Amino acid sequence: MIQTVTERIDESHVHSTLAHEHLVFGFPGMKEDPDNKYQPDTAYENCRVRIDMIRPYDVNLIVDPTPIECGRDPLFLKRIAEDMNIFIVCATGFFKDDENALSILKTVSYTEDLERLLRDLYIREITEGIGETGVKAGIIKVASSFQEIKPLEKVLIRAAANAGNQTGVPVFTHCDRGTMGIEQAELFLACGVNPGHVVIGHQTSNPNLDEICRIMDLGFTVGFDQFGILSIPGIPTDEEKTENLLSLLEKGYEDQIVLSHDTIFDRMGYVSSSKPRYTDQIYREIIPILKTHGISENTIRKLTRDNLLRVFQ
Numbered sequence: 026m027i028q029t030v031t032e033r034i035d036e037s038h039v040h041s042t043l044a045h046e047h048l049v050f051g052f053p054g055m056k057e058d059p060d061n062k063y064q065p066d067t068a069y070e071n072c073r074v075r076i077d078m079i080r081p082y083d084v085n086l087i088v089d090p091t092p093i094e095c096g097r098d099p100l101f102l103k104r105i106a107e108d109m110n111i112f113i114v115c116a117t118g119f120f121k122d123d124e125n126a127l128s129i130l131k132t133v134s135y136t137e138d139l140e141r142l143l144r145d146l147y148i149r150e151i152t153e154g155i156g157e158t159g160v161k162a163g164i165i166k167v168a169s170s171f172q173e174i175k176p177l178e179k180v181l182i183r184a185a186a187n188a189g190n191q192t193g194v195p196v197f198t199h200c201d202r203g204t205m206g207i208e209q210a211e212l213f214l215a216c217g218v219n220p221g222h223v224v225i226g227h228q229t230s231n232p233n234l235d236e237i238c239r240i241m242d243l244g245f246t247v248g249f250d251q252f253g254i255l256s257i258p259g260i261p262t263d264e265e266k267t268e269n270l271l272s273l274l275e276k277g278y279e280d281q282i283v284l285s286h287d288t289i290f291d292r293m294g295y296v297s298s299s300k301p302r303y304t305d306q307i308y309r310e311i312i313p314i315l316k317t318h319g320i321s322e323n324t325i326r327k328l329t330r331d332n333l334l335r336v337f338q
């Protein structure tokens with residue numbers, strides 16, 4: 026079963042999917058941005074345009090792993106899901122320990138058992154709902170920094186692992202520029218997590234295919250979830266990402282990869298100058314390339330639907 030922002034559904038309702046997209050996203054402090062205030066009406070229109078792009082491809086489920094402190098807006102997601110007749114999964118959990126974004130958690134840790142507090146928060150948002158909204162989270166998000174898992178991130182990962190174990194809800198991770206996937210996987214295993222319920226994210230951005238294979242050999246699913254991102258320094262191009270995906274399929278990993286773009290339909294606050302990106306690129310460009318390389322419809326269905334659904338089982 027999958028807990029969406031509107032209802033719990035079983036997999037028979039799901040057609041095609043996107044495993045990692047943000048409807049609205051902004052970094053902490055965006056509310057103070059005088060030039061780019063979050064305007065729900067504009068955000069609504071931007072979401073409508075992006076969702077209309079993927080309708081021809083029968084996409085009716087989007088996982089939105091936006092962390093709590095990055096503008097997560099459960100009621101907005103619910104409004105979009107209802108109005109646009111699409112299933113959206115909302116997250117509980119926090120982003121990486123970057124600058125002072127998570128300073129509130131560090132303050133709490135002086136007086137409380139932070140790991141227990143976070144675990145209880147995640148469980149509450151999954152089982153009872155987020156605040157007073159009545160909207161329940163359907164996944165737990167965790168993140169680590171570039172080439173390191175900071176101490177607070179380890180606490181967040183352990184809290185997510187324990188909340189996931191207790192609720193059966195999957196965990197989706199952010200690997201900064203594709204790094205630290207193995208280390209994340211080892212932490213989850215140390216917490217007794219079923220690796221089948223974890224997506225180690227952003228492996229599209231990891232040029233080290235051996236490492237991606239090792240993550241999957243441990244039983245985890247990996248996110249090839251940053252197609253179209255060109256602005257992150259040092260990561261593979263889209264052509265290289267597609268070649269890497271083909272190599273992994275050739276090695277037989279077709280049951281452990283999910284696809285997405287990591288787009289932001291409406292960026293709150295600071296407006297990125299990076300090239301605009303589109304929610305249909307995988308369906309419009311990447312899948313046709315896979316087909317010319319002889320990848321079967323059955324495998325494409327696994328990448329765009331079945332593998333993601335298995336993470337929720």
Ligand SMILES: [Zn+2]
Binds near residue numbers: 287
């Ligand atoms: Zn993301």
